[in-house]
């Protein structure tokens with residue numbers, strides 16, 4: 001797994017055509033349930049661990065990756081084994097050099113697993129992966145580095161793993177530090193960084209060390225809007241220089257902006273691979289792309305920080321029932337549950353609504369005078385926003401809740417496209433459409449007041 005091994009693998013790929021950067025052939029990844037596999041998010045972490053205790057690690061890896069007994073997956077009577085989980089199942093695709101590709105799908109679809117296989121953090125159980133070129137990857141939120149090493153050491157380690165000389169890394173060092181904005185903490189071990197700081201530095205490293213292939217998992221889930229925009233611009237820039245980018249996100253508008261092609265995964269398998277607008281549209285209009293309710297029972301996984309954490313978001317109909325399909329004439333309720341854990345914050349709760357083309361239809365901000373500009377007690381809150389009927393256009397819409405506070409202005413967290421719902425067309429006389437039967441353009445379809453006066457005889 002060390003650098004040499006990686007170089008060898010990359011050189012041994014005469015079968016990959018000049019234009020192909022990544023070739024994935026019938027790849028599957030099986031996890032044995034109940035057996036913990038140490039999670040590594042960078043090759044750096046794998047690399048350092050291997051150096052620290054090579055034999056122990058070698059044995060551990062061997063035992064975890066031996067699946068000779070399970071890859072048949074069927075037991076004697078032909079039923080599926082229940083002690084294994086197919087995180088990725090028989091996946092094949094090619095990515096050309098210079099392509100920007102989005103990888104989308106619901107939670108647990110296998111996206112991160114696929115990226116880990118491509119980054120050689122974890123080997124596939126079956127199938128073959130060929131990667132042509134130096135890979136730099138940023139996998140999973142906030143965990144891009146080896147925690148014991150300082151920010152500075154991690155930058156050098158990552159450079160070395162990419163096959164760069166110390167001098168080459170040095171020439172990029174200032175740019176990396178400037179992009180990340182963490183210069184004050186460069187000599188602090190990364191384990192003391194906040195998740196936002198970690199992801200900032202990790203992204204800066206991954207994008208600036210001149211990789212030929214850049215693999216990014218959900219970096220936009222962390223960090224403020226400004227940093228997200230900066231990351232997207234940087235990825236675009238990397239793509240424009242003939243590099244290959246593979247990008248996982250739940251943020252459909254980011255995917256739509258960056259990638260011309262997308263791959264949709266569901267339960268480990270590819271469901272659709274093609275132009276992004278078609279793939280995103282298929283995803284959002286599928287039942288599993290429309291989760292009307294999302295909860296974070298585990299506090300550690302909930303979006304937010306030490307001040308406030310989002311615990312649930314749901315879309316309800318006018319009767320208060322959770323529903324992902326709504327008549328265009330009916331009001332829709334968006335409900336947010338969150339825990340305030342620190343006193344004296346003036347929260348500024350809002351959410352963004354995007355349509356399936358990735359357009360932000362509107363942003364709704366909680367301006368309830370009862371709470372506006374007031375410090376909050378600690379505890380659980382439920383905030384409901386009512387979207388009037390006869391306001392949205394038909395189609396699929398997603399909701400991105402954002403937790404912020406003002407004075408001082410602080411970003412606490414957000415949940416990109418946490419839920420989605422469908423607005424159904426109505427052909428009844430009391431709908432905005434009235435008697436018109438053909439398509440009506442527009443991202444909203446509000447019910448407006450009209451008056452007509454007869455002014456003079458013609």
Ligand SMILES: Nc1ncnc2c1ncn2[C@@H]1O[C@H](COP(=O)(O)OP(=O)(O)OP(=O)(O)O)[C@@H](O)[C@H]1O
Nearest residue numbers: 031037085087105106107108109110111112113114
């Ligand atoms: N190290 C592991 N050990 C066991 N099971 C795992 C491991 N990593 C992932 N899985 C399982 O494999 C499946 C695919 O997980 P993966 O993390 O690839 O999904 P994902 O598409 O990235 O989801 P998300 O959108 O939530 O990030 C899930 O059921 C997950 O629980």
Ligand SMILES: [Mg+2]
Nearest residue numbers: 111112113217
């Ligand atoms: Mg993931």
